[in-house]
Amino acid sequence: MSSTQIRAWSPEAVPAVARCGRCRRALTGALYEVRAREGRLARCLRCALIYGSLVRRSLAIAFVVGTLLTAINQGNVILRDDASLALAWKIPLTYAVPYCVATAGAILNARSKQVLLASHPEHSEGSSAPVGILHPLQNDNR
Numbered sequence: 001m002s003s004t005q006i007r008a009w010s011p012e013a014v015p016a017v018a019r020c021g022r023c024r025r026a027l028t029g030a031l032y033e034v035r036a037r038e039g040r041l042a043r044c045l046r047c048a049l050i051y052g053s054l055v056r057r058s059l060a061i062a063f064v065v066g067t068l069l070t071a072i073n074q075g076n077v078i079l080r081d082d083a084s085l086a087l088a089w090k091i092p093l094t095y096a097v098p099y100c101v102a103t104a105g106a107i108l109n110a111r112s113k114q115v116l117l118a119s120h121p122e123h124s125e126g127s128s129a130p131v132g133i134l135h136p137l138q139n140d141n142r
Ligand SMILES: [Zn+2]
Pocket: 020, 021, 022, 023, 024, 025, 043, 044, 045, 046, 047, 048
């Protein structure tokens, strides 16, 4: 008798897998909610990190906070016109840090454990909701 067994395929044997609404990758780990006009959309981490609204917000925060921190930390050097080559890496890092912090905060806040009922074939029949739109659990009070 062979140690390799071939199992017959059946819909019950295949677990329903939630998929990213953008790249269609299976969301086996965490999924991330992004807000859009259609509702809350499910994304994988990579697609959430490049989501336009999140990137624009993080860039705006980085511009404001980076400019303030540059003025506080390097303002005297810049005003004296005594800028050294060290500022070439200090100033970009001063803008990069608030961008990373804002993005990390948004991503951690967008992390969700909600189920994607619309992406499960057995729940999407008769539903007009597009695949990837989040449906809250019954006891979810948000
Ligand atoms: Zn994705």
